[in-house]
Amino acid sequence: MNAFPLDAVPSPTTDGLDTVMPAGSRAAARCRTVLIATDTYPPDVNGAAYFSHRLASGLVARGTQVHVVCASDEGSPRTDIMDGVVVHRLRSAPLLVHPTMRVTVPAGLGRTLLRLIGRVRPQVVHVQGHFVVGRAAIEAARRAGLPVAATNHFMPDNMFQFAGIPARLRGRVGDLVWHDFRRVFARADRVTTPTRIAAELLSAKGFTREVEAVSCGVDLHRFQPQPQQWARQRFELEDRPTILFVGRLDEEKRLDELVWALPQVLNRVDAQIVFVGTGGRRPALERLAARIGVGGRVRFLGFVPDAALPQVYSAADVFAMPGVAELQSIATLEAMASGLPVVAARAMALPHLVADNGRLYRPGDVRELAGHLTAILTSADLRASMAKASLALAATHDHRRSLARFEEIYAELIA
Template sequence: MTAAAPEAAPVAVRPQRVLIATDTYPPDVNGAAYFTHRLATGLAARGVEVHVVCASDDGKPRLDREDGVVLHRLRSTRLLVHPTMRVTVPAGLGRTVDRLIERIGPDVVHTQGHFVVGRAAVGAARRGGVPVVATNHFMPDNLFQFAHIPSGLRNRVGALAWRDFSRVFAKADHVTTPTPIAAGLLTGKGFGREVEPVSCGIDLRRFRPQPRAWARQRFGVPDRPTILFVGRLDEEKRLEELVRALPQVMNSVDAQIVLVGSGNRRESLERLAARIGVGERVRFLGFVPDADLQEVYSVADVFAMPGVAELQSIATLEAMATGLPVVAADAMALPHLIDGNGFLYPPGEVRELAKHLVTILSDAELRATMGRASLALAARHDHERSLARFEQIYLEVSSR
């Protein structure tokens, strides 16, 4: 009788290890920064070992750990064409990221763009034999105002920017972007690789309907029919159209606009509102911290998104998840979010925008019906589904 073979010791299986490279991360305030933060913290909560390499928010390099994520903040300087953002110092950046990848040993590098940090991370990953996933949040329209590009040169500058994007992202093993429309945009700009739409996703446990009266009291918003916008108060959001629509809306409904966010258009919007006689009906709440953001949507009866450079619009999704009807510009990815839950209008058609807002604000039953449709559409964008898909993509590229 032979002796039983000794049992093999269990093999330890370590979690996935991901290095996320990004040029913008909180405290930056923009959609790409918010998405990257939610991706990093969401993956960490699911047991992934997550490292983020990004610009330092105060200029000095340092190592932090926040919400289960290891943050490698690199030496940075102020971005001359932007009032608040910082950019990583390019000198020696490639070697720095080479050493970082060697030390961390990630299974995959996931870049959120093709600028300074993203470009360096893709190059370092290729040199180190690490697979690359790349997600695009970029549109030249989002940068024109900060770079002060004259309108007559924007098409040419945009074409050059798209060619630069293609050179960097062509080195990735897998490319994603938030929506099918955004994927089609890349194809239309000459990017020859397959692009998978993966929603940015929203946390449906946070963003859900809440009592309106309580929210209005908290944020000091008068109790009257309310149109809400959340986002940067910048050029491509075209908020002048929303302000210009308000006098026409007020001919039928005793309405007001609430604008949440900061940006370089605030003063001009205040002047416009005063000049056309609605200064007291356009309220600026300024920057609202992310921890309180879910509550601000509850002040509104309808959400408006006049922007024309939205690759998905996380703010619109969050509004939908709280049960708000939506009126949005018929531009870029916004039509993807409207299906029985609101209206689209041609960008620039202020009269059409006002008509849709009046229709919704004048009919409580219609608002309720559209609100239910918004909830159903938002349910398709649960960020847990997006996180699971990204984990699967990481496994696919690392096993090739």
């Protein structure tokens, strides 16, 4: 990865070297150019950041020139080339309500984005949210006469923990956030979200525009079944039936339900839970596991680089997703593509991902959750049939289909 001043526009060259074009000049494009605007991008760890990165790098691999504009992970502005994508990182400040994320400084942002659009000359702007960068990018695109695609990954539940919103006020705050969303996304030419249920949610919240469901998709070449014993050795996991969760260890994921379920599972099978990811709930989960006597059967692997995630899934026997604010769940798709049965909360879009490949449980019903996990872990035949069903269902979410659909949307907007 190479870094450049923000006022220079680097362009990947065909010989694999990176060249810097002075501001105001631009090499002749051989394919359409897309500017993806997002408030969160790797090294941020969340679903929207992962989707934005995989969309950008996937489009580049298919021949589209892609620029991404996002908050700087370090504070100062700079431009990098990352996996063939030109990433323009904007001046940022710590987000006071979140321990690790940063937010783009709004002052002068509109002028900065207009100058960037003038240098990059994208044919389409694709925003990934309605917050600071997203709304400024829509405004800049409109002033530049460019079409806008917009994808929603957000639910208010994702912010309540960090913002410290009391339960009694969450309904009112959620209404205000949805009102802001409707106002910003109404200015886009095309709106998408990962699932039909997520699209229905926007309609239920008063968004009157048509919303297309386009799956986040999963790379079936990267995520596929691999030898379990080798994977467990790599992550120094004990060789016993393993329940896996991958994602943020935050409030809306309801991971305490998994820990509470473990003693009931242990009555029938010598199991362990492996948590992969970081988040504010880890200390509480560690204390809970110790208090109820299962601390030795709960492992926290912390952050695992994206390149190693396929091996993480292969170390498990079943994947659990207790979250109640999932507009799709990239991690669940990856688990399915890795051949894992899934036990998930019957909430939001998760029922779209669970059929013969797993079981759904009522959020909060720890007994039902434990029963499903126990049934799967104690039956090799059931695991095998569910694994086969997971692979078949994951195949319908091949990321190449998603990339092709976004390319079609861009072409329609350009036309």
